[in-house]
Amino acid sequence: xxxxxxxxTLSGAAMASIxxxxxxxxxxxxxxxxxxxxxxxxxxxxLDTDLPPTPMRRVSGRSPQGLAGSLYRNGPGKFHRPxxxxxxxxxxxxxxxxxxxxxxxxxxxxxxxxxxxxRTDIAANAVVTPGFGTSAKRGARVENNDDANAANIxxxxxxxxxxxxxxxxxxxxxxxxxxxxxxxxxxxPDLVHMPFLAHPRREPGGDxxxxxxNGDKAIVWRLGRDGALKGAxxxxxxxxxxxxxxxxxxxxxxxxxxxxxxxxxxLPYADSFSWKPALGTQVLVLDKAxxxxxxxxELPAFFAFHYGSAWEETDxxxxxxxxxxxDASFATANGRSVMKGVWTPEPSPILTLIALRPDGRASLEAxxxxxxxxxxxxxxxxxARRYTIHATGAGDGQPLFHGLATHxxxxxxxxxxxxxxxxxxxxxxxxxxxxxxAELDGWLLAPSVNLAAxxxxxxxxxxxxxxxxxxxxxxxxRALPVSLHGAFVAG
Numbered sequence: 329x330x331x332x333x334x335x336x337t338l339s340g341a342a343m344a345s346i347x348x349x350x351x352x353x354x355x356x357x358x359x360x361x362x363x364x365x366x367x368x369x370x371x372x373x374x375l376d377t378d379l380p381p382t383p384m385r386r387v388s389g390r391s392p393q394g395l396a397g398s399l400y401r402n403g404p405g406k407f408h409r410p411x412x413x414x415x416x417x418x419x420x421x422x423x424x425x426x427x428x429x430x431x432x433x434x435x436x437x438x439x440x441x442x443x444x445x446x447r448t449d450i451a452a453n454a455v456v457t458p459g460f461g462t463s464a465k466r467g468a469r470v471e472n473n474d475d476a477n478a479a480n481i482x483x484x485x486x487x488x489x490x491x492x493x494x495x496x497x498x499x500x501x502x503x504x505x506x507x508x509x510x511x512x513x514x515x516x517p518d519l520v521h522m523p524f525l526a527h528p529r530r531e532p533g534g535d536x537x538x539x540x541x542n543g544d545k546a547i548v549w550r551l552g553r554d555g556a557l558k559g560a561x562x563x564x565x566x567x568x569x570x571x572x573x574x575x576x577x578x579x580x581x582x583x584x585x586x587x588x589x590x591x592x593x594x595l596p597y598a599d600s601f602s603w604k605p606a607l608g609t610q611v612l613v614l615d616k617a618x619x620x621x622x623x624x625x626e627l628p629a630f631f632a633f634h635y636g637s638a639w640e641e642t643d644x645x646x647x648x649x650x651x652x653x654x655d656a657s658f659a660t661a662n663g664r665s666v667m668k669g670v671w672t673p674e675p676s677p678i679l680t681l682i683a684l685r686p687d688g689r690a691s692l693e694a695x696x697x698x699x700x701x702x703x704x705x706x707x708x709x710x711x712a713r714r715y716t717i718h719a720t721g722a723g724d725g726q727p728l729f730h731g732l733a734t735h736x737x738x739x740x741x742x743x744x745x746x747x748x749x750x751x752x753x754x755x756x757x758x759x760x761x762x763x764x765x766a767e768l769d770g771w772l773l774a775p776s777v778n779l780a781a782x783x784x785x786x787x788x789x790x791x792x793x794x795x796x797x798x799x800x801x802x803x804x805x806r807a808l809p810v811s812l813h814g815a816f817v818a819g
Contacts (some may be wrong), residue, residue, distance in 0.1 A: 362403055368726040369669050370495050371752045371777040371810045375405045375423060379438040382804060384427075384786065389800035391432040392771060394762045394790060397818040398504070399427040399773050400490050401754070402483040403811030405440060407667060411454025416461025416596070417663045418739070421446045422480035422492055422500075425811060427775070427786050429567045434786055434802040441479040441492050441500055442509035448475070458595040461664055472521040473497040474512055481526035482813035486536065487555040490815075493526040493573060495541075496597065504817070515549065519756070522547060526813070527573040527636070529581075532709055537576055537616075543590055544568040548581065548619060561619055561728045566610050570601055570656070575638040575648045578710040579617070582638050582648060582684075585610040587629045600776050603656055605629035611684060613646065625690035631656045632677065636702040639712045644686035649716050649737075650691070651677035651699045666727055676700075676722035679735060686700035697742060698722045700729060701813075705767050705791075714738050715768050717756050717791070721746050728752045729808065734794055743794040751776040751785075752810055758791060758815050773816060777807050784808045 407413055414420055422441035425432060440446060447456045448469050457476055458464035477497030484491045484499070491499035491513060498521060501510040514520045523540035530536050531750025534553030539546050544567060550559040566775050576582060587607040594600045608629050615621035638648035656676050665672055679699035683691045683765035699718040714737055721731035721744075730753055731746035747753060756774035764770060768791040775780040775786050784807050787798040 347608055366726075366750055366779040368671070368723070368728075368752060368779060370779060370782050370807045371487070371577070371728075372407070372417065372666055373807070373809065373810055374408055375438065378440060379436065379808075381428070381435050384434040384436055384802035384804050386433070386778065387785070387801050387803050389788075389798055391429065391434075391800045392788065392790070395771055396429055396431075397759070397816055398484045399429070399757060399786070399814055400504075400815050401425045401427070401775065401811040401814035402480060402492055403813070404478065404480045405438070405809045405811065407455075408453045409449060409452075411452060412456065412465055413463045414455050414459070414667060415461065415664055416598070417666050418480070419455070419462040419478060419596075420480060420809070421449075422478050422494075423809065423811075424483065424490070424492060424502055425808060425814075426507055427773075436784070436786070436804050436808075438482070438506060438808060439502075439507035441502065443477055443479050443500065444469075444475050444552070445478055459597065461596045461598045461659075463596050470813050473523060474521045477512075480812070483815050484528060484530075485815050485817050486551070486553070488607050489555070491555075493524065493528075495526045496523045497521065499524050513555070515551070516560060519547070519560055524549060525571070525573070526566035527634070529574070529576040530706065530709060531576075531578065532707055532711075537581060539571065539574055541571050546571075546583075548614070563614070563619055566612060566624060567607070569610075570659075575635045576616075576710055577616065577638045577640045577646060579616040579640065580638070580646065581616060581619075582646065583612040583614070584632065584635065584650070585612060586631050588631060588659075596660055601656070603631075603660075605655070607663075610680075611690060613684065623684075623688075625684050625688065626711050627682070627692060630654065630680075630692075631659075633659075634700065634702055636716050637704050637709045637713070639708075639710065641712070646684040647681060649679060649681050649702055649735075651702055651718065652680045652694070653677045662727065662817040671725065671727045673725065679716065679718060680739065695735065695740070697733070697735065699733075699735075700731070703756060703758060705758050705760070707760060707765075708767055713767060717758055717772060719753055720744060720753060721753075723749050726752070728754075732756045732772065732789070732794065734768065734791065743792075745789070745794050745797055747776060750780050751778055754811055756789075757814050757816050759818070762818075775808075775811065777810055778803070782807050 405423025456465035479492040528538035676698035719729040733744040
């Protein structure tokens with residue numbers, strides 16, 4: 329009997345006889361949630377089988393005219409097997425979701441990505457493959473990066489396909505229609521199984537930039553709109569930092585080297601890093617036209633998973649935003665705890681503007697706003713922009729967020745909508761209004777898990793009037809596991 333089942337079934341008297349601090353905390357959180365009719369663990373439960381295309385029920389509002397296409401979302405979807413489970417949320421099997429919006433109605437489908445990791449674990453009837461925070465078990469078969477590739481972080485539409493992205497292995501191509509797995513993408517034969525980050529940067533003209541990290545070395549990938557390789561250059565880094573995301577202007581690549589440093593070779597991957605705040609954070613700026621041209625900026629220590637797109641001002645100052653935390657505690661601790669049904673309150677990431685000036689000075693401007701998953705209007709990627717889209721409202725005693733917002737960097741104003749702690753809100757994706765050109769002229773599409781209904785919902789907002797609430801909400805009849813990142817394809 330595992331501890332999840334134990335917590336659900338033991339009587340109070342029996343539990344008291346074996347109570348550990350972890351179980352005591354979980355029990356207290358569950359009692360608090362039960363009093364409100366809520367249990368956030370429904371958002372981290374397994375999906376056991378693929379979900380065929382299924383209509384969603386419209387529960388409020390009306391779909392705006394012109395909103396049509398597919399919202400693809402990726403994230404871990406299965407965590408437990410009879411012989412053993414994942415130790416970290418980031419190690420569940422990749423599950424691709426497709427929310428289709430047509431003629432004012434919505435449907436949803438979900439399909440597991442057919443990775444070597446998933447096949448190995450199915451054969452073992454246990455999670456044996458190592459990952460970000462999960463140790464290798466007997467029966468693991470890892471001969472290259474893609475044998476451990478969970479393909480469970482993000483998604484990139486390219487060349488008529490959708491690519492499921494991890495951060496330490498190759499993209500995996502899926503059919504955009506039925507979500508079937510087509511196979512591992514090898515961008516060049518001599519670079520098979522090389523890392524390709526989960527957060528590439530796409531220029532408005534179509535070219536795609538990404539990185540592949542290995543200690544203090546990185547490959548800089550450049551692809552065309554169709555996914556064809558244009559360049560793959562090896563560069564040296566000032567530090568072997570954990571890099572999950574980077575950013576870019578129209579002329580520069582910007583790599584943020586935070587002081588979570590890989591100082592040993594071990595598995596799981598997260599255990600090979602040490603938090604070294606005395607080193608501070610370094611920012612490496614590369615010239616896209618000549619990667620040998622570089623500048624390094626120094627900032628105080630911080631940790632971040634995600635950054636917004638960057639831009640260059642007329643005086644040469646580079647600016648970008650990120651959701652900054654004081655340390656890597658979610659990656660090392662709470663990402664594991666949620667798999668045990670426990671959430672330890674921690675400081676929420678704070679939306680922060682970073683400035684890199686031509687004279688070598690760098691600065692942080694914190695807004696004080698709780699934020700994660702920063703996104704922007706993709707038509708302005710790499711160029712001056714005014715707004716950031718982000719999740720907000722960290723839950724009290726529960727993981728993730730219960731609202732979404734846009735932040736106006738010109739006025740400092742937040743346009744915010746909160747669902748309350750009865751929802752766990754996922755990343756919002758901007759969808760441009762057909763024929764529109766102004767920044768935020770369009771909609772925000774964001775799923776959430778409605779904890780009271782135990783169901784996944786899809787919400788569409790007017791991007792310029794978030795506080796007014798959803799224009800339309802659709803609901804399916806069950807909760808899918810919360811996803812991480814997504815992309816929209818119009819049509």
